[in-house]
Amino acid sequence: xxxxxxxxxxxxxxxxxxxxxxxxxxxxxxxxxxxxxxxxxxxxxxxxxxxxxxxxxxxxxxxxxxxxxxxxxxxxxxxxxxxxxxxxxxxxxxxxxxxxxxxxxxxxxxxxxxxxxxxxxxxxxxxxxxxxxxxxxxxxxxxxxxxxxxxxxxxxxxxxxxxxxxxxxxxxxxxxxxxxxxxxxxxxxxxxxxxxxxxxxxxxxxxxxxxxxxxxxxxxxxxxxxxxxxxxx
Amino acid sequence: xxxxxxxxxxxxxxxxxxxxxxxxxxxxxxxxxxxxxxxxxxxxxxxxxxxxxxxxxxxxxxxxxxxxxxxxxxxxxxxxxxxxxxxxxxxxxxxxxxxxxxxxxxxxxxxxxxxxxxxxxxxxxxxxxxxxxxxxxxxxxxxxxxxxxxxxxxxxxxxxxxxxxxxxxxxxxxxxxxxxxxxxxxxxxxxxxxxxxxxxxxxxxxxxxxxxxxxxxxxxxxxxxxxxxxxxxxxxxxxxxxxxxxxxxxxxxxxxxxxxxxxxxxxxxxxxxxxxxxxxxxxxxxxxxxxxxxxx
Numbered sequence: 001x002x003x004x005x006x007x008x009x010x011x012x013x014x015x016x017x018x019x020x021x022x023x024x025x026x027x028x029x030x031x032x033x034x035x036x037x038x039x040x041x042x043x044x045x046x047x048x049x050x051x052x053x054x055x056x057x058x059x060x061x062x063x064x065x066x067x068x069x070x071x072x073x074x075x076x077x078x079x080x081x082x083x084x085x086x087x088x089x090x091x092x093x094x095x096x097x098x099x100x101x102x103x104x105x106x107x108x109x110x111x112x113x114x115x116x117x118x119x120x121x122x123x124x125x126x127x128x129x130x131x132x133x134x135x136x137x138x139x140x141x142x143x144x145x146x147x148x149x150x151x152x153x154x155x156x157x158x159x160x161x162x163x164x165x166x167x168x169x170x171x172x173x174x175x176x177x178x179x180x181x182x183x184x185x186x187x188x189x190x191x192x193x194x195x196x197x198x199x200x201x202x203x204x205x206x207x208x209x210x211x212x213x214x215x216x217x218x219x220x221x222x223x224x225x226x227x228x229x230x231x232x233x
Numbered sequence: 234x235x236x237x238x239x240x241x242x243x244x245x246x247x248x249x250x251x252x253x254x255x256x257x258x259x260x261x262x263x264x265x266x267x268x269x270x271x272x273x274x275x276x277x278x279x280x281x282x283x284x285x286x287x288x289x290x291x292x293x294x295x296x297x298x299x300x301x302x303x304x305x306x307x308x309x310x311x312x313x314x315x316x317x318x319x320x321x322x323x324x325x326x327x328x329x330x331x332x333x334x335x336x337x338x339x340x341x342x343x344x345x346x347x348x349x350x351x352x353x354x355x356x357x358x359x360x361x362x363x364x365x366x367x368x369x370x371x372x373x374x375x376x377x378x379x380x381x382x383x384x385x386x387x388x389x390x391x392x393x394x395x396x397x398x399x400x401x402x403x404x405x406x407x408x409x410x411x412x413x414x415x416x417x418x419x420x421x422x423x424x425x426x427x428x429x430x431x432x433x434x435x436x437x438x439x440x441x442x443x444x445x446x447x448x449x450x451x452x453x454x455x456x457x458x459x460x461x462x463x464x465x466x467x468x469x470x471x472x473x474x475x476x477x478x479x480x481x482x483x484x485x486x487x488x489x490x491x492x493x494x495x496x497x498x499x500x501x502x503x504x505x506x507x508x509x510x511x512x513x514x515x516x517x518x519x520x521x522x523x524x525x526x527x528x529x
Contacts, residue, residue, distance in 0.1 A: 048414060081411065099415055
């Protein structure tokens, strides 16, 4: 579904990604692990057209390099940015409607009910301003908003950041469930390797702009070097 | 009592005109978080367009107003596309300089086209009085201006809250980056805000100069812009209804408080600014502004 080769990108003069190669197959959950500053966020921003990139990103056979964010969303990719990126002044419900901005069908309300069912707390607070939600609730809202666009590929940028462990656990279980129920392919970028590998099929390790290791999630969990570097055991 | 009522009615009519321009400022502030210093001059230019259509082409006055609003909406959209969009929206200084430059350029352009002599403006509201209470009179003009302001705030509120483009506009004004990530085309959305602001400004200038005691000339909106900026800030800069309350408050300071106190009339502008300062002292986000509440 997603085939990335020789991906380069950065901010202005600073190049962060030095030729990445990776792929994500339909229905998979793939995790990209890496320390702070390895280029995880930049990788996702490159995919969703938020920064200038070089190389090739083939998404369902179409080349994304050179396309803008607005077009890429319409091709079926949704990006939950780091730090949630909710619209703080807008109500929870309006945040979800914004998520469906690119859609022209009339099933938006049905989808909204569906995600309210998955995240009941959002329904309880549908009239509240998004900025008043807790961190965990905002993360749920950010994910639900991204799903409102009915993406085929969901990019998740460090969903665990700043959240209590018990909330994070629950969040990741829902990701797994959504992946199983809807078949939405997911590319998750995480520092919390244990959790992310727990729901992923495959993983990559990103080190200073390069992919250093790749493999099945189970193999990575048991890999000594990775256990040392990212699992803290 | 009569004197007080007359002053109150003056406050309402001036305040409503300030409120209309303030609403235009609020639209731009929502879009770009800056005050468009050229808003008053754009509105003045629009009023000249209305005057041409009404008095030179002899179209009905309100049709002329709508033509002027549409014309200025196109101009506003053009200004956004050519002078605003190429610049980084997060860097305010260049944008402020651009709006100041526009202020001077539009003022000069109007002077070149229409000279600086005062011009007659078509009547938009019936002449005469709607109500006479003793020696106090409420003119149809005052009724007309305040109705226009309230109606405009209502229409803008519906547009922002009930339409898809309105939703996109609110999204962009809340979080630019996230708006791009959900597929909103930010440029055209902001352009919509500029067009709308220019149209509302034109309406504001038209009803302001439609007052029989005023005439249209290129500098007619300069003072109004200052009062309107104070009104918008008082209301919280991002609130349309706040702009109305702010406009009426500034109108009241100018037409009620200043005449009853030893403050010379020439200082009414300064008095308005003092009120603004006091409000912002106690309530930094204005009377109705959205306080920046964010839990991360």
